[in-house]
Amino acid sequence: MRSDQRRSITVRAPGKINVYFRVGxxxxxxxxEVASLYQAVSLFEEVTATESDTFSLRFGGPIETAGLPTDDTNLAIRAxxxxxxxxxxxxxxDLTVLKRVPIAGGMGGGSADAAATLLACDELWSTGVGRSGLASLAAELGADVPFALEGGTAVGTGRGDELSQALAKGTFHWVLALSDGGLSTPEVYSMLDRHRDDHANELGEQxxxxxxxxxxLQAVRVGDAESLADSMHNDLQAAALRLAPELTKLLELGESRGALAGIVSGSGPTVAFLxxxxxxxxxxxSVLMRAGVSALTVTGPVHGARVIEG
Known part of the structure; x- marks a missing residue:
């Protein structure tokens, strides 16, 4: 069969911001154990799945992807x-991933790829697993994958994969400040644990x-940005700031120039300004770009993984 005759399905899945994140x-x-409030935002990964006898993966898009694996260690191939x-x-x-979500940026780009791959392959292969079945498989792949499949605004508990949709009204406006480098999620968690051990007397037992x-939950339910700004929190933020001290100045810049609040998204280093x-x-x-910071605007909440072609 010639390549131009092979059937393809393209699915779009969103990145996310953790607007609230507590770590047990x-x-x-x-x-x-974690407790998170996820919000899917309008920065999408696109995965095109094309019929093939073997498994392969390639990348495109505006994000530098040279360092990403394309073998069985990649979450999309695993999905x-x-x-x-x-x-x-x-x-x-054959998977082609159009990457727009920062790599190792705390926004779940790899998880979005996996969620999109599950939906695209289920459609392409006519395997008929359906969304509820795919959600169970998504949970096997990682804590953020079920949310990328579902989208919207949701509470994640347990390891972050036990999801319940949160009522959300209106649209929230975010400015994302992107970093050149990434942060390793395990390293950020290790730094948090060390910080808690070092300051056990002041912090008390976790x-x-x-x-x-x-x-x-009330802030997103009524669509009140100011209330959400007052209640946003991320336990991983202090650890991320210790590993990437330059983020402290970035937070100060955004909050001094019009943001209601800024937060490190997940394990960072992406900073989300509400x-x-x-x-x-x-x-x-514009302020951030003039300061030499790569930035873009997004809104949330948005839908989860969806077929857009095929």
Whole structure:
């Protein structure tokens, strides 16, 4: 079969911001319970799945992807192979990922790729697993994958993969400040654990189980940006700032030039600034760009993974 006759499906899946993130005490198995409020934002990965006898992956788009693996260690390839194993599908797939979400930026770009791959392959292969079945597979791949499939605004508990949709009204406007380098999520968690150990007397014993505060849920429920700005929090932020001290100045710059609040998204180093409206978003983006910071404007919440072609 010639390549131009092969069937393709293209799926778009969103990056996310953690507008609230609490981390419980380190447990015996080396993991932490977390409580997060995720918001999917209008920065999308696109995955095109094309019929093939083997599994392959290539990247395109505005993000530098030279350092990304294209073998079985990549989450998108793992997603495709997991679905094939689950359904007994005997073929493969050629995946082309158009990357827009920063790599290792705390916005779940790799998870969006995996979610998009699951949906694209289920459609391409006619395996009929459907969204609820795909959600179970997504949870096997990583904590952020089920949310990229679902989108919207959601509370994540457990390891972050136990999702419940949060009522959200209106549109929130964000300015994302992007860093040249990434931060390793395991390193950020290790720094948090060390920080807690070093300051155990002041910080006290950490709770094993954590939850999203009511004030945050109420802010998104009524669509109130100022209330959300007052209640945003990220336990990983202090650790990210210790590993990347330049982010402190970046937060100060944004908050002094019109942002209602700034927060390190997830394990960083992307910083998300919440602003009142589209005009203020545009103005803050200009301020950051003039300061030599790569920045873009997004809105949330947006839908999860969706077929856009095929």
């Amino acid at each position: 005490a380190l447990q015996d198995d080396g993991y932490h 495709a192979k997991l679905l094939a194993a689950h359904t007994g599908y005997q073929g493969g797939v 709770p094993e189980y954590v939850k999203v505060e009511t004030a945050v 602003v009142e409206n589209a005009q203020e978003a545009s103005e803050l983006k």
